[in-house]
Amino acid sequence: MMLPRKHSAEGTTIFTTMSALAQQHNAINLSQGFPDFSIDERLSELVFEATNNGFNQYAPMPGLPILREAIAKDFAKRYNIEVNPDTEVTVTPGATYAIYAAFTSILQAGDEVIVLEPAYDSYIPNIETNGAKAVVVSLTAPSFTVDWNKVNHAITARTKAIIVNTPHNPTGAVWTKEDWDKLADLVRDTEIFILSDEVYEQLIFDGKQHYTVLQHEELRKRSFALYSFGKVFHNTGWKIGYCISSPELTQAFRRIHQFLCFSVNTPAQYALASYMSQGQLPVVSSMMQQKRDFFLHLLKETDFFIHQPACGSYFQTVSYASVSDKPDFEFAQWLTKEYGVATIPISAFYSNKKDDKLIRFCFAKKEETIKQAFEKLARLKPMAAL
Template sequence: MNTDPVARTPQPQSRLPRVGTTIFSVMSALAQEHGAVNLGQGFPDFECDPLLIDAVTRAMRAGHNQYPPMAGVPALRDAVAAKTEALYGHRYDPDREITITAGATQALLTAILALVHPGDEVIVLEPCYDSYAPNIELTGATVVRVPLTPGSFRPDFERIGAALGPRTRAILVNTPHNPSATVWTADEMQRLAALLRPTDVIVIADEVYEHMVFDGRLHQSVSRHPELAARSVVVSSFGKTFHVTGWKVGYAAAPAALMAEFRKVHQFNVFTVNTPVQHALAAYLADPRPYLDLPDFYARKRDRFRAGLAGTGLTLLPSEGSYFQCVDYAKLPAHRERTEAAFCRWLTTEVGVAAIPLSAFYEAGFEQCVVRFCFAKREATLDAALQRLREALQQRAD
């Protein structure tokens, strides 16, 4: 008789019981299954500058392969401080106010864990990137969702003002905006500053697409606005800027008092970030042209993609920044009754082009007949997707 104890795995109580697989993973897997052109998940399908690869190799061969300082390689923090001052006129102290992170997602989580407490409230503006709410929930705080204006996706300051209360600890602001590709104006930043002036609310500014702003617009970093800079943690991404999303390196910049708390968490959830890549990025940032040329680089891709959608019956929403293009399919009679998720599934399985439903960026799945494409792709990739879309949609348009 076997008397060995039976192995049993305890059933954990989930910290995030409502969280499943992200829409990006779902649609990418579906695209792969059906051989679809993946314009869903936001990553380039082209290579980065070979000079950047060479810089990493040189850093490795130079012996930069052990732990760097917890806050990041000093040369890279210096380069970030110089770039921010040159672009936005605000000087961060690289020793006390800039930390290199394992990508922007880690920076956002670290900022929230460091600055938000159980019982606090944090405002997010929907539609929003899908990591915001789970990050807030992990702290024991409450997510307060304020919708951006449907159709235009502009901030609704009356609703933001109404959402502010005695328990409001922070607000997350994202410009250029994912998923809508809108860009906040200077006036909107000033209105935000005026709303927050009587409060101690912290701004967590997701600015990962800071160098992708089109048609002569200026990126309105909170760093441009002294009143906001004094209460903000700014997050950005080298992966987005230099076409190396898989490297997962970003940074956070904030006043010293906020950054001191940020680093307390950072040192225990990551400690530090890939050493040779940091040295390579520091050297690469000596030449500003790669990020200064980025708006024209992506505007050409945007314009090629928009021109190729002509005649499909899809209504093109403005794409002011980021590398996303949203479209409205309500004028397609065969599809206007479909949910956004169903339309994206049809596009992927029947047309062979993957997109992301905007409803996935809302907690309650708000339906607007709007889906998001990513145009950070090679011209051949975009052209293949456009051919499939035209063939499938032109004959069905009104």
């Protein structure tokens, strides 16, 4: 029997590949973006409380009302914007799912979507599975800022959407308000939708500010804003995210969502809603910046090089050009096998596998884990010494 090829991606994702290699070689896994430290004990207790209180059956399709209300209050508090919990918020089984559902709600065969690369590797398969074409535009290294002239030239009569990611995976770059204004100038008087992947929005460093697309009045009505509780509360395995969009776009999103999964884990929703309704929550950006700073401090003792510190996210992009001339995927495999530290090659975030001798480290780990990794990396020597 012939099976259809829905997208151009080959094999399993790089995250699965490198995590499996790390496990095989008992390496420290700084590749896949998940924390190795415990979540807040109170959040764990609230899941137990939910099951004991009978929150064990299907939740409503858009999500538990108490969670959607908590999300709306959170955005009013942090961004001073009004979000309607009934008509604009949909709870999803993770942000990656939300990205797919948003694409599926707007794309038809023959449409085009502009993707800014390097990019999270689910974007293009999601686009292609819906019969559309990804049009890639490279960000400008080493700052990984947007070349707006390139974006403008990439727009055609078939352009249906542009997907944005800030703070950016894998580089940690952060959009400014001026970036949103320039995007608004480009899509004004068009029917182009915006997908704004903001899963790292609370992990932002050095006094910088996250600007959400929802704060941009002109863009908000044409945008899907996509979020992840896993990145905020360090519980990535819960796979709970959400989409905020206009009532019209929310209706389109839910038409797809109701037939993909219909309902999301009820006890976890209850726990998150109760947790968010407490008093002051931990400031996750401060905690994660401490981890980033500790990582950068230890990095100075190696022959790796950074072009700029990550301004947000879980990740730091690092050049290994002075250590090896191996292709980045080969280098990442070699580093895992020979030195016991797993990373992600940045070429995996490019559709053409562009190789700039860069790898991505995840620093969302215990300090003990990061220290152990650098004890292993300290044995690396520059090419000139090999």
